[in-house]
Amino acid sequence: MPFKAQQNKDFIIIDNRIKLTDDYFEKNKLKFKKITGSRFASVLNQNKYTSPAKIWAIMTNLYYEEMDETLSKVGNIIEPKIKKYVEDKTNIKYKQYNPFEIKWDLFQTDKIFGGIPDGEPLDKNGNVNYSNDLPMLEIKTTSIDSFVYRTVNGTLRMQKDSNDIPLVKQKNQKKESWYINNEIVIPDEYKLQLSLYLYLRNITKGLFAIAFLEKEDYAFPEKFDVSKRTIELVKLDLDKDNFKQIIDYGINWYNNHIKEGLSPELSQQDILWLKENNINI
Known part of the structure; x- marks a missing residue:
């Protein structure tokens, strides 16, 4: 399964966001991924395939997307x-x-x-x-x-x-x-x-x-x-x-979402993606 983490154990859905549990955050925060060139467009919501919430899940190791x-x-x-x-x-x-x-x-x-x-x-x-x-x-x-x-x-x-x-x-x-x-x-x-x-x-x-x-x-x-x-x-x-200015946006996004363990707001596309992965909304 692409989702490596378990709902209600490692994360919860609250106020239209994914929130990491305290236990998961403390155990995994040193393994969270950085914003790379291939992820930057998703952070900025300029990638039609991967939303900011989805790239957040990848960067926090909740979700693993295999390359073809x-x-x-x-x-x-x-x-x-x-x-x-x-x-x-x-x-x-x-x-x-x-x-x-x-x-x-x-x-x-x-x-x-x-x-x-x-x-x-x-x-x-x-x-x-x-x-x-x-x-x-x-x-x-x-x-x-x-x-x-x-x-x-x-x-x-x-x-x-x-x-x-x-x-x-x-x-x-x-x-x-x-x-x-x-x-x-x-x-x-x-x-x-x-x-x-x-x-x-x-x-x-x-x-x-x-x-x-x-x-x-x-x-x-x-x-x-x-x-x-x-x-x-x-x-x-x-x-x-x-x-x-774009760099500053990326820094703020990282501090507000990766370092806080709280995803950006979920879009309708994100909700569909979560449901496809048997995540209860």
């Missing part, structure tokens, strides 16, 4: 190839981190924000160096087509044919959604992710590498050929003064 195994495998195999493509195109070498070695967090000294950038620029001696406005790298892989998904145990799972190739719901729909007037537009949730890491590094230049994958790439990621796929490079410039 196919997407995880594809990312691990294809992203290094995209990094190499970017290095060849930009003549910048990038450092990628082993998450196990850095305990899944490059920003250990920050008590609220954390995460791992996809690539940091290196100088000729192999040291991370942001001089001359070299950009931080963020890699995103997305399908060209819209695929068929089905909810299994509360988690969306990609549906495939007998050859392990994803079933296509709508051809070219996913790629088309990235463009307006033939110009690629980066979704706000991705801009928030890279902007957070830029802010934590006290730099302003970022670079997205967006790779559009064919359905066969999900079945055979080891055969992925960058020369036969569309890869868009998009720059991001961070306005640190304006972003500070």
Whole structure:
């Protein structure tokens, strides 16, 4: 079950919020998760799949949402190839981190924000160096087509044919959604992710590498050929003064909800999600 905790033992529902019990809070507060780049949009209620209350439940370890195994495998195999493509195109070498070695967090000294950038620029001696406005790298892989998904145990799972190739719901729909007037537009949730890491590094230049994958790439990621796929490079410039307001919101949200053991208000979407997980409202 995605819910790892028990209602009325570890948490209760009160005044349209989830509240941790004192016993659960004291035993688990040191294990609560930080706001990472991938969680920031949910905290700000800008993720259509994960609400502020749901990300709170994930961060307080009440709820565990598994990542689709196919997407995880594809990312691990294809992203290094995209990094190499970017290095060849930009003549910048990038450092990628082993998450196990850095305990899944490059920003250990920050008590609220954390995460791992996809690539940091290196100088000729192999040291991370942001001089001359070299950009931080963020890699995103997305399908060209819209695929068929089905909810299994509360988690969306990609549906495939007998050859392990994803079933296509709508051809070219996913790629088309990235463009307006033939110009690629980066979704706000991705801009928030890279902007957070830029802010934590006290730099302003970022670079997205967006790779559009064919359905066969999900079945055979080891055969992925960058020369036969569309890869868009998009720059991001961070306005640190304006972003500070968003950072302040994140800090207040963390202090009011994670440190207090009390979720944001539940939306109708949240109530449906809880009922699907046999939580009594």
